Amino acid sequence: MFKVRAGFIPLTDSALLIAALEKGFAKEVDIDLELVREFSWANIRDRMAVGHFDVAHMLAPMPVAAAIGLSPVPVEILAPMALGLGGNAVTVSTSLYKLIQEQGYSGSLDPAEAGRSLALLIEKRRTDNLPDLVFGVVHPYSCHNYDLRYWLAACGIDPEKDLQIVVLPPSLMPDALSVGNIDGYCVGEPWNSASVAAGTGAILTTKSRLWQSSPEKVLGVTKRLALANPDILDSIICGLTNAAKWCGDPANHGELADILARPNYLDQPADILLPALSGDIAIMGKQSLHDVDFFMPFDRAANFPWRSHALWYYSQMVRWGQTAFNAKNVEWAAASFAPDIYRRAAAKMQIAVPAANAKVEGALIASTAVGAGNNALYLGPDGFFDGALFDPEKLEDYIASQKNERMTKV
């Protein structure tokens, strides 16, 4: 048994790590997994840097940010595996929700429709001399931050000028919303469902609708471990992939919610954990909607660390002025995701993996089979809600186009 210590933040998408321990998938591959619950992403990063953690639950843009030197503490990390697709939502206070509805929004969760009404409301508030709306995200280098900004900008709302974006810890979002410190937020589960259950918030749209089959958390691994113990790393990946398969099976969702609910994990009632797993998303009060791809732990090659995902997040870091565009950064950003390692590990468990390291994001309009026979693999749909394509080969053009037509309305 090889001892592996993993850090995690109490969020629904830490499920793969928790299931790997609790359902014995780690033990099956001879890994003695120890889970350490952490309080902030900064702690996860720091404890990776000093060697307290071998692997960790991480925001997908974190390895990218570290690779291009944006991290205040130097840490060499790789993402050889993704911990699922989707899982976030945008939630607003019930009072803001009603105001958005007054501007025509029907409650469809459609990002374009919701954004159009929000843009109208912001315009109206400006004429009425009302203060800027305030939205919360969990980290400057988080999918939440980039997804929220992408959505706003594509709806003609300038996230830098038309409203204010602040950083708050995920668990504090519902409280901040209920007391009116913020008007809305983009966060992972269970913190959207928590506000809906409390009657203080309503879900306006979901990550799965902003960008279908998009990445959220990854497994961060120290380069030290990846280089010194490739076999151990493969075992970890195999154990987590088996856990992912188990988490994705609807038959296990009830049990998984009960496990995650325990005091040493998320310490939240199981009934607010279930929506993200089952896809039966409560929007406001008793109103709900079934969303098959809200959170996908395994299907659609959900564990494959696409370089196009890493590069998309890099493009957004450039877009919002966090870093510069240059060839070195592009190279480092791409290399922070390690599809070759995932492929090597997957070969040991006969799991179908994509042959390419990157894809054109938004090109798959429907779910598409690649490969053949027993090993058929279904990818996508992976579209952005505004129909834009992201071709990682044309990164510079993409960044330029976003700069030129920054606030085009959909």
Next chain:
Amino acid sequence: MIEANPSVLVVDENKIRAAIIESGLREAGYKNVHIVGDTFGLGRCIEQISPDVIVIDLENPNRDLLESMFQLSRTVKRPIAMFVDKSDQTSIEAAVDAGVSAYIVDGLTKERVKPILDMAISRFNAFARMSRELQDARDELAGRRIVDKAKGILMKARNISEDEAYQLLRKTAMSQNRKISEIAQSLVTAENLINDKR
């Protein structure tokens, strides 16, 4: 220009620990020390005090918020960088082990702020030790109370003296290779069950 006496902001929800760090810094000659504990006041507090050094505990979920402020020039006028030098691995390790982290404004030299972090690390460690000792003392006191209760049960049930009751507990503990307090606890639990007092 940074003042000769850098202002230090201690962000800690644990009031006692914050006070211990504050007193340590004051004793060491840092006169400009502030403490903030609550969650939502952090941004405003940093704007008002404009600290040169920020010390924050690692159990604080607001670390991500704090780091994000360093990027947003809107809230904080001066850029703030992580205190620990990129090459100073031992310093990072000592800080993380102690459960503390620190940030400084750009321009403050490492030599000037190293004593502040060292002080915070040693006070964090001292606090952890103190909490442990306090817990041990509490456990011991609770253990003594439970032994007294168990002695009472034995004295009544078997009509023996206090000393005999204690010897009986001790003998049983030794023969089972367990602590006296554990044997006492089992006895008290059993007695509660039998007499249905829960």
